[in-house]
Structures are given as structure tokens and as C-alpha cells.
Amino acid sequence: MAHQADTAPSAPSDVVPLRFTGQAGEYFRIWIVNICLSVVTIGIYSAWAKVRRKRYFYGNTLLNDAAFEYLADPKAILKGRIIVVGGFAVYSFAGKIDPLAGIVLLVVFLGVLPWLIVRASRFNAVNSAHRNVRFGFGASYGKMGRLLVLPIVLVPLTLGLLYPYYVYRKKRFILEHSAYGATPFVFTASAGAFYLVYLKVALMFLLFLVGSIVTAGIGALPLYIWFAAYRDGAVARLGWKSTRLGSLRFDCTWSTAGLFKLHFLNTLGIVFSGGLLAPWAAVRTARYQLQRISLEPAREIGAFVTAAQERVGAVGDEASDLLGFDFGL
Secondary structure (H helix, E strand, C coil): CHHHHHHCCCCHHHCEECEECCCHHHHHHHHHHHHHHHHHCCCCCHHHHHHHHHHHHHHCEEECCEEEEECCCHHHHHHHHHHHHHHHHHHHHHHHHCHHHHHHHHHHHHHHHHHHHHHHHHHHHHCEEECCEEEEECCCHHHHHHHHHHHHHHHHHCCCCCHHHHHHHHHHHHHHCEEECCEEEEECCCHHHHHHHHHHHHHHHHHHHHHHHHCCCCCHHHHHHHHHHHHHHHHHHHHHHCEEECCEEEEECCCHHHHHHHHHHHHHHHHHCCCCCHHHHHHHHHHHHHCCEEEECHHHHHHHHHHHHHCHHHHHHHHHHCCCCCCCC
16 A cells, blocks of 8 residues: 555645746836846946846745745856956957967867856856755866767767757756755656657657748748747656656646747747837746646655755855856856
């Protein structure tokens, strides 16, 4: 009987979905102010704009009626952007003066890239919290460098055949080096599962090409959105269903039809409004995606969060020296 209880599917009441309470009108006011001030300040305000945007979406994402928090300092984001923009300007200027200097700086950039990505990932993680418990990211620069060999070198050399393996490795790498408080995430999917998903995605892409040719290009946009909806839904379902956090399991119910309707209407709205309905599209996307992600078993979420809060003192101080960089990588 105990074995049957362990293997029986969870009852609906044992599943806790995320909730999103944001409204298009509210976010439009934030969005339009962000754009205007970013333009007036020649991009300087964009760091504050990013924080306002993320705080709005985090604050309207609820788990068990408790909202997520985004705690980043806009000045830290601005500092990181200044460093990146300055480095790119130096690279562009040096390349025009001396091509060899440009190549040398490119090599230097590739060498520094793992450090930049790790710092950015840590920044985003430790500035994200739920019920006063921060998330974390703890990968080493060397491990990140070895991961980057895949998309920079091996995927192009294999003409894309290693791309599903890269997606699998990237997803596993990020989750296995991430934590909520002191509890690490676990990823259980296999590389074979990702190859199976991408094989089906490739077949869908072929159908998109054939359909576009048959319809003389008229059906290209809806067919591509259908292909993208299938791809995004299949990859998301595999990723979330293979994710664990302690005793908690995740689930995802994004469907091809649901994503197609979402993206198709979003595209029409943005195009025919000249971009003014972009906030409406962003809120619709967040609501659809977040409310179809859930955790189970519900009976263990409260105890898990309470235990995480009790351990927060051991990891809370880690945030203090990681606030200087956010490159959006």
C-alpha cells in the first residue's frame, strides 16, 4: 500500500501553480516612462528601467500568495553596462586602427567571457528572492569556460548536430549550480531526451518550410509561429518536468495551441499598434507561461520554505560582494 501511495499521481489539490496578477494598464505606465526617461538620459536610465520592470513582474508573480522579489541596485547594473560598453568601444576602435590589435582583444574577450557570464548569473540569482530567501549561483569560471566550448567551437564544427546536446548541457549546468537558499536544484533529464525533442522540432521546421513554399509565402508567419510554439512548449515541458528542488517537483503545461494563440495575437497587436501594445503582450505572455508552471507536493512547500528561511542567515551575506555586475548575458 505504501508503494502504491508513492507511485500514484498527485491529486489536483496537491499541485500549487504560480499566479501572475499583473495588468496591462499598470505595466504600460511603467513601460512608457521607462522608454521616455531612457531616451532623455541617452540610455543612463535604462538600468533603473530594468529594475522597475523586473520588480513589477517579480512582485506580481506569487507562489502560495507570497510574491517574488527583485533586489538589485540600479547603480550596480549601470556600472556593469558602462564596463561592457567601454570594452566594446575599445575593441571597435582598436580594430579600425590595427586589425591585429582587434584580434588580440577578441581573444582577450573570449578569455574573460566565462567570468562575465558567471558574475552576471550570480548577480541575477542573489538579487532574486522569495519569502526573504535569496537564490544563488555557484559555478566556477573554468567550468563555464568548458561549457562555452560547445556553442563557440563544437556546435558550428558539427553543423549544428551538437546543438541539442548543448541545450541539455546548458540547462543542466545552470540548474545544478543554482540554489534556493542552501538547497540546490537537481536536473534529471538525459541528453537523449533533448535529442528526441529536437528531432521532432526539426520535423516541424521541415513542415514549416514546405507549407511556406506551398502557400507561396502567405502562410509563412502563422506556420513559423506554430513551429516556434511547438519548439518552445516541448523544450519547456521537458526542462521543468525534469527539475527538482529538494522534495519539490516542477511541472509545466505549455501547449502548442496555447502558445500559438498567445504569440499570434501578440504579434498582430504589436504590429498593428506600432509597438504600443508591447506591454499588453508582455503581460499576456507572463500570465500564460507562469500560471502553467506548478510545484508539488503542496503539503511540503510550506515546510520547505520555512526550513529555507531558517537557513537564510548562512547564505544571505553572499550577496554583498556580488552586486557589481549584470551584463544581461
